[in-house]
Amino acid sequence: MFNLRINGIFLIACSTLLCAITLATTVDYDANAIIINGEPRIIISGAIHYPHSTSQMWPDLIKKAKDGGLDAIETYIFWDLHEPVRRQYDFSKDLDFIKFLKNVHEAGLYAVLRIGPYVCAEWNYGGFPMWLHNLPGIQLRTDNAVFKEEMKIFTTKIVTMCKEAGLFAPQGGPIILAQIENEYGDVMSHYGEAGNSYINWCAELALSQNVGIPWIMCKQSNAPSPIINTCNGYYCDDFKPNNPKSPKMFTENWVGWFQKWGEKRPHRTVEDVAFAVARFFQNGGVLQNYYMYHGGTNFGRTAGGPYIMTAYDYDAPLDEYGNLNQPKWGHLKRLHDIIKFGETLLTLTNGTTVTEKQYGDSVQLTTYENKDTRTKFCFLSNSHNSKDAQVDLQPGKFNVPAWSVSLLTDCRNELFNTANVEVQTNNYVKKPAGNLSLTWTWTSEPVEDTLQGVGTFNASEILEQKAITVGASDYLWYMTTILINDMSIWKNSSLQVNTTGHVLHAYVNGQYIGTQWGTHDKLDFIFEKSISLKQGANIISLLSGTVGHAHYGALFDMANTGIVGGPVKLIASSNTTTLDLSKSSWSYKVGLNGEAKKLYDPKFSSNGVQWNQVSNVSTGKPMTWYKTSFKTPEHNESVVLDLLGLTKGEAWINGHSIGRYWPTMIADTNGCSDKCDYRGRYGAEKCLSGCGEPSQRFYHVPRSF
Ligand SMILES: *[C@@H]1O[C@H](CO)[C@@H](O)[C@H](O)[C@H]1NC(C)=O
Ligand SMILES: *[C@@H]1O[C@H](CO)[C@@H](O)[C@H](O)[C@H]1NC(C)=O
Numbered sequence: 006m007f008n009l010r011i012n013g014i015f016l017i018a019c020s021t022l023l024c025a026i027t028l029a030t031t032v033d034y035d036a037n038a039i040i041i042n043g044e045p046r047i048i049i050s051g052a053i054h055y056p057h058s059t060s061q062m063w064p065d066l067i068k069k070a071k072d073g074g075l076d077a078i079e080t081y082i083f084w085d086l087h088e089p090v091r092r093q094y095d096f097s098k099d100l101d102f103i104k105f106l107k108n109v110h111e112a113g114l115y116a117v118l119r120i121g122p123y124v125c126a127e128w129n130y131g132g133f134p135m136w137l138h139n140l141p142g143i144q145l146r147t148d149n150a151v152f153k154e155e156m157k158i159f160t161t162k163i164v165t166m167c168k169e170a171g172l173f174a175p176q177g178g179p180i181i182l183a184q185i186e187n188e189y190g191d192v193m194s195h196y197g198e199a200g201n202s203y204i205n206w207c208a209e210l211a212l213s214q215n216v217g218i219p220w221i222m223c224k225q226s227n228a229p230s231p232i233i234n235t236c237n238g239y240y241c242d243d244f245k246p247n248n249p250k251s252p253k254m255f256t257e258n259w260v261g262w263f264q265k266w267g268e269k270r271p272h273r274t275v276e277d278v279a280f281a282v283a284r285f286f287q288n289g290g291v292l293q294n295y296y297m298y299h300g301g302t303n304f305g306r307t308a309g310g311p312y313i314m315t316a317y318d319y320d321a322p323l324d325e326y327g328n329l330n331q332p333k334w335g336h337l338k339r340l341h342d343i344i345k346f347g348e349t350l351l352t353l354t355n356g357t358t359v360t361e362k363q364y365g366d367s368v369q370l371t372t373y374e375n376k377d378t379r380t381k382f383c384f385l386s387n388s389h390n391s392k393d394a395q396v397d398l399q400p401g402k403f404n405v406p407a408w409s410v411s412l413l414t415d416c417r418n419e420l421f422n423t424a425n426v427e428v429q430t431n432n433y434v435k436k437p438a439g440n441l442s443l444t445w446t447w448t449s450e451p452v453e454d455t456l457q458g459v460g461t462f463n464a465s466e467i468l469e470q471k472a473i474t475v476g477a478s479d480y481l482w483y484m485t486t487i488l489i490n491d492m493s494i495w496k497n498s499s500l501q502v503n504t505t506g507h508v509l510h511a512y513v514n515g516q517y518i519g520t521q522w523g524t525h526d527k528l529d530f531i532f533e534k535s536i537s538l539k540q541g542a543n544i545i546s547l548l549s550g551t552v553g554h555a556h557y558g559a560l561f562d563m564a565n566t567g568i569v570g571g572p573v574k575l576i577a578s579s580n581t582t583t584l585d586l587s588k589s590s591w592s593y594k595v596g597l598n599g600e601a602k603k604l605y606d607p608k609f610s611s612n613g614v615q616w617n618q619v620s621n622v623s624t625g626k627p628m629t630w631y632k633t634s635f636k637t638p639e640h641n642e643s644v645v646l647d648l649l650g651l652t653k654g655e656a657w658i659n660g661h662s663i664g665r666y667w668p669t670m671i672a673d674t675n676g677c678s679d680k681c682d683y684r685g686r687y688g689a690e691k692c693l694s695g696c697g698e699p700s701q702r703f704y705h706v707p708r709s710f
């Protein structure tokens with residue numbers, strides 16, 4: 006207890022115990038509502054992941070979400086960022102998820118905390134810290150003692166931090182729901198009986214945390230009671246929880262889709278998103294969460310994969326930079342207002358009943374009616390994907406366009422139709438930020454050691470990349486030396502490298518001989534180039550690069566990266582003699598020397614290297630660092646960096662990584678259309694744009710960077 010004296014008035018701040026008593030929020034549920042402080046509620050939520058933006062952006066994003074009619078903000082917790090090294094935690098600055106949840110609370114919104122700690126999220130390694138992979142005896146996401154111990158320690162730590170900050174609803178905080186694991190039902194069968202016992206253990210772990218709010222598991226049709234199973238997808242109107250007492254929840258309504266390098270840009274129309282939302286509430290939905298409400302950016306090397314792009318815009322109601330994506334934001338806001346208008350009836354309280362009537366195959370009238378108050382809230386849906394419908398509800402006649410839902414009071418007054426978008430489309434124009442006549446300098450990546458074959462350790466086999474780098478870098482050098490005696494055989498030969506991907510740069514005797522990479526749908530490849538060898542010792546230096554580690558699927562954590570096992574071969578021109586180098590002595594070095602020297606950080610960038618002047622940046626040399634400076638653009642608009650002209654790499658602003666760039670990854674020229682028909686079921690192949698263009702040319706520079 007402490008007192009503050011301001012202008013002679015005493016303000017008495019309460020102790021934790023008193024606050025808990027006075028401000029506690031109770032969260033309960035039945036099949037028709039989330040019951041908050043005894044009041045049956047329909048909850049509209051949206052995902053905003055704190056590391057997909059910056060702490061400076063959080064209050065504005067949350068405010069725009071609230072203005073958009075949301076009741077709650079949902080986020081995952083990103084284990085890899087918080088525990089990059091085992092038992093060394095980081096919750097500072099942009100990783101301060103407690104502050105994020107406090108911002109949500111201050112805005113008057115609830116929070117949905119999806120701890121996971123496996124999160125998928127198209128995030129590097131699904132959010133697992135990569136050191137997990139190397140713990141002796143570990144198997145991830147199954148009934149394995151080593152994994153369960155780590156998951157328990159981390160989950161308990163997160164819950165304890167939230168408790169200490171008073172963030173759970175019964176403590177007066179914003180968190181009304183918590184999630185354990187994530188979409189395990191998709192992969193459970195691969196783990197056999199151990200998958201079942203793991204899920205039971207997850208449930209016990211969750212319940213043992215005593216957080217006083219319901220726990221959920223998404224896509225888990227065997228979720229053990231009282232854990233509530235929930236639905237993720239584009240549509241969840243047909244979903245039924247596995248327990249008739251559980252509320253029907255749509256934890257991920259995919260408002261668009263993510264993009265990989267080389268892919269076109271996906272769009273999901275707002276008419277279709279609104280249709281999915283309205284159909285869900287028409288059919289007894291209780292909580293609906295947009296995935297994503299703000300997608301944001303995969304800063305640094307957080308993009309998963311392989312090949313997940315830096316922008317994680319997701320065609321969300323708030324675009325990558327946090328601006329309103331219209332008409333999506335505004336049309337959904339209107340829908341939320343109408344759903345909220347019907348909230349009392351939708352929760353079936355005080356004797357409200359629901360009835361359904363079919364008009365042919367595709368038209369359905371659903372009426373929520375309270376006979377005492379003589380009020381009705383009605384949904385009239387037409388699920389046909391091309392035929393509009395005329396329905397006579399006597400007295401009113403209603404036209405319901407194909408693939409749309411009308412919301413009506415008293416089944417008489419149409420308040421809203423999901424296909425009738427009255428909000429204007431907006432377009433953001435990119436303006437050059439003042440006089441940008443940039444002067445670039447460059448320096449070559451220091452490779453004196455690695456081109457000499459000098460690494461930090463040796464092995465007589467070709468090792469798997471992530472097990473060696475443990476996420477410290479995208480890069481691993483594989484180096485070996487071969488002695489050539491008979492030049493008559495090897496005078497004209499080629500080097501062949503079989504790699505699981507994702508990028509390979511090859512050097513022989515210090516000479517660069519070539520680069521190759523996979524594609525988003527085929528990561529592994531065979532590199533083959535003719536080379537010149539010499540009598541005596543020849544040094545082969547292979548630099549393997551990864552572009553995000555797998556984040557999804559059964560055993561995704563075991564997916565190989567790098568040249569693992571090879572083979573790496575020398576092939577004589579006669580093509581009858583080959584020399585398999587796979588069991589030679591290989592030397593290894595993790596990461597680039599420029600990374601170790603922090604050449605990307607202005608505080609260190611003169612660290613023992615010479616920066617050369619260039620009139621333009623395309624020197625055409627691989628493995629080059631480029632540097633320039635510019636004045637912070639005025640005002641407060643989003644800052645966007647156009648990296649067209651560069652090839653592939655990572656970019657930093659004042660030492661903060663804005664992510665990987667790869668503007669030479671051009672999307673296929675076919676499959677885009679100007680017209681996008683919202684009718685019919687959505688799939689990520691529908692409504693694409695950006696054909697023949699770089700998948701990503703523009704990169705977000707947050708103001709705080
Ligand atoms: C239900 O009825 C009670 C008693 O008439 C009333 O106090 C309460 O506000 C009603 N609840 C709702 C959600 O309408
Ligand atoms: C832009 O800046 C360059 C270099 O600072 C200068 O030479 C040029 O005159 C400037 N142009 C304008 C329009 O201000």
Ligand SMILES: *[C@@H]1O[C@H](CO)[C@@H](O)[C@H](O)[C@H]1NC(C)=O
Binds near residue numbers: 460462590592
């Ligand atoms: C690796 O092997 C090379 C060649 O045998 C040797 O010169 C070097 O010292 C070894 N490096 C380490 C780190 O053991």
Ligand SMILES: *[C@@H]1O[C@H](CO)[C@@H](O)[C@H](O)[C@H]1NC(C)=O
Binds near residue numbers: 503504505531571
């Ligand atoms: C390349 O390696 C893969 C395993 O990573 C193997 O299946 C394939 O047969 C190899 N190809 C050649 C040509 O060695």
Ligand SMILES: *[C@@H]1O[C@H](CO)[C@@H](O)[C@H](O)[C@H]1NC(C)=O
Binds near residue numbers: 497498578
């Ligand atoms: C070397 O071999 C390649 C095929 O592996 C062939 O295309 C090339 O002409 C040869 N060059 C010489 C100088 O023999």
Ligand SMILES: *[C@@H]1O[C@H](CO)[C@@H](O)[C@H](O)[C@H]1NC(C)=O
Binds near residue numbers: 577580
């Ligand atoms: C060697 O022969 C194989 C099979 O005929 C062919 O695919 C490959 O390209 C040849 N390699 C070289 C270096 O000539």
Ligand SMILES: *[C@@H]1O[C@H](CO)[C@@H](O)[C@H](O)[C@H]1NC(C)=O
Binds near residue numbers: 621622623625
């Ligand atoms: C930029 O660099 C490329 C490669 O060195 C060169 O071909 C080109 O002429 C240069 N352009 C200018 C304007 O200097």
Ligand SMILES: *[C@@H]1O[C@H](CO)[C@@H](O)[C@H](O)[C@H]1NC(C)=O
Binds near residue numbers: 065641642643
């Ligand atoms: C920029 O500032 C204006 C005026 O203060 C404000 O209305 C606007 O929302 C701000 N924009 C951003 C992106 O913060």
